[in-house]
Amino acid sequence: MSEHGQSKDGYDFAHPISIPLMLSVFGALLALTILTVAQASFDIGSLDIVIVMVIATIKAGLVMAFFMHLAYDKPFNVIVFLSSFAFVALFLIFTMGDSKLTSVDFEPKVDDEASEVSEVAVVDTLEQVAATESEQATVEMEETVTE
Amino acid sequence: MSTIEAAAENAHDAHGHDHDHPSFLAHHFDTPEQQFDSGKLGIWLFLVTEILFFSGMFCAYAIFRMLRPDVFEGCSQFLNTKLGAINTGVLLFSSLTMAWAVRCSQTRQNKGLVAMLASTLSCAMIFLGVKAIEYSHKWEMGLLPAGLFTFDQNNPHPETDTHYLFYICLPFMFLLAGVVxxxxxxxxxGNEFHVKCAKPLTVVAICFFVGIGLGMILESGDSSHSEEEGLEEEVMMAEAVELGNESVLQKISRDDTNSGAKSELIARARQSDTAGTSIVQEGQIISGAIVSVEEDVMTKRQAGVFFSIYYCMTGVHAIHILFGIGFLVWLLVRAVREDFNPQYFGPVDYVGLYWHLVDLIWIYLFPLLYLIR
Known part of the structure; x- marks a missing residue:
């Protein structure tokens, strides 16, 4: 921290990034975007999600380092920001691991629309319920009559 | 030393204290740098909360994609890659102009700052315009979140009375009318300051409709490419082979329970493969049973959930764009007022960081949603 009397400290802190650097970063970002779109037309199998995420992460890195000035920022700010990604990773890993163990059973493979069989079953049970109710009613009626 | 003198010029004259400090420096800060660093730490902490906020939606996406990758493959075909790619380019360009705006504010180029902020805003509006085309097109097809999902593949473009695009455009029409x-x-x-503010903002408001036009051109170019069938129909037909005028049979056979029609279709396909002879290829066993059920993922239970995730992620992102537009307009007015200088460019930098984060999220959203085969 600078003292009051000292002149330049605390006043000259703007570090504008150069225009050629900005333009080249933008060019790289555009090229990577075209690359991601282009790779979608090739069949690379299960690797494609990895490739797509790697390209996206490179793009994110470029934006963070130069457009967000993280490359020139205070180390503390960098730590604060990047630590959030560590927590996101923790969150994703634990939740995914958990759902891998449990949620598969809850996710039906075939869409179960109301089939005829189940409708019949429902009707059956309804009839049964109605029958038992009427039986009970007659029993009660008989009871009242005997009384 | 010159910076100090420049700072002193801005000092309050009628200031009740015994010390001088520039008007932009708050009382509780010693130096402009300390003020800037405090603000910067604050905005970084805010961005951390933003990332954690979005991570919830990315988590939902990851779980559903892990459980049902086929649903994602099927539904991703309905998202227009061209529109997504254009929007990515527009957003990247807006990031460039935003970074440039920060540079202008650091080097005291006020005209450049206003121009850069205005172009950032224009890009944001174009992004929203293209998005409006995408959304309205899907709503008309009934590709809605799970609860409202009404898409029917046999009738992908039902007649609707609601003009979704018009309703989306309505607030922006009022905005444009108001600014003009x-x-x-x-x-x-003859209020010069107001004219200086309203001029770039008029361009910005018009840019939404530029985006609408851009989206329409790209969208129509896409539908003419796939002719009458339309993109979605094409996808559905992909495995049903090119059989000239068998559309009725194709439609019947799409029902998985209709195994007879399905196997007949397979037989005809193989027949046409063997150069039009009327006999099924020898050695090919055509069984009447369903060998493998081609699952139809375009149902409420499955595609609906995909579109819930899609609308949630892109919608929250679009809301962030709207907030960003609000902040940028505020910056634009202050830039016209010439508030910023090399000792006080914090607000531009902070909004810039927020804007780059919104761009960052789109960088991940675009390949994850649009580019699934």
């Missing part, structure tokens, strides 16, 4: 009115009134009154 403001410009005219301030021109008549």
């Amino acid at each position: 009115l403001w410009l005219i009134i301030s021109l008549v009154r």
Whole structure:
């Protein structure tokens, strides 16, 4: 921290990034975007999600380092920001691991629309319920009559 | 030393204290740098909360994609890659102009700052315009979140009375009318400051409709490419092979329970493969049973959930764009007022960081949603 009397400290802190650097970063970002779109037309199998995420992460890195000035920022700010990604990773890993163990059973493979069989079953049970109710009613009626 | 003198010029004259400090420096800060660093730490902490906020939606996406990758493959075909790619480019360009705006504010180029902020805003509006085309097109097809999902593949473009695009455009029409009115009134009154603010904002408001036009051109170019069938129909037909005028049979056979029609279709396909002879290829066993059920993922239970995730992620992102537009307009007015200088460019930098984060999220959203085979 600078003292009051000292002149330049605390006043000259703007570090504008150069225009050629900005333009080249933008060019790289555009090229990577075209690359991601282009790779979608090739069949690379299960690797494609990895490739797509790697390209996206490179793009994110470029934006963070130069457009967000993280490359020139205070180390503390960098730590604060990047630590959030560590927590996101923790969150994703634990939740995914958990759902891998449990949620598969809850996710039906075939869409179960109301089939005829189940409708019949429902009707059956309804009839049964109605029958038992009427039986009970007659029993009660008989009871009242005997009384 | 010159910076100190420049700072002193801005000092309050009628300031009740015994010390001088520039008007932009708050009382509780020693130096502009300390003020800037405090603000910067604050905005970084805010961005951390933003990332954690979005991570919830990315988590939902990851779980559903892990459980049902086929649903994602099927539904991703309905998202227009061209529109997504254009929007990515527009957003990246807006990031460039935003970074440039920060540079202009650091080097005291006020005209450049206003121009850069205005172009960032224009890009944001174009992004929203293209998005409006995408959304309205899907709503008309009934590709809605799970609860409202009404898409029917046999009738992908049902007649609707609701003009979704019109309703989306309505607030932006009012905005444009308002800004133009403001410009005219301030021109008549001769209020120079207001004219300077309203001029770039008029361009910005028009840019939403530029985005709408851009989206329409790309969208129509896409539908003419796939002719009458339309993109979605094409996808559905992909495995049903090119059989000239068998559309009725194709439609019947799409029902998985209709195994007879399905196997007949397979037989005909193989028949046409063997150069039009009327006999099924020898050695090919055509069984009447369903060998493998081609699952139809375009149902409420499955595609609906995909579109819930899609609308949630892109919608929250679009809301962030709207907030960003609000902050940028505020910056634009202050830039016209010439508030910023090499010792006080914090607000531009902070909004810039927020804007780059919104761009960052789109960088991940685009390949994850649009580019699934």
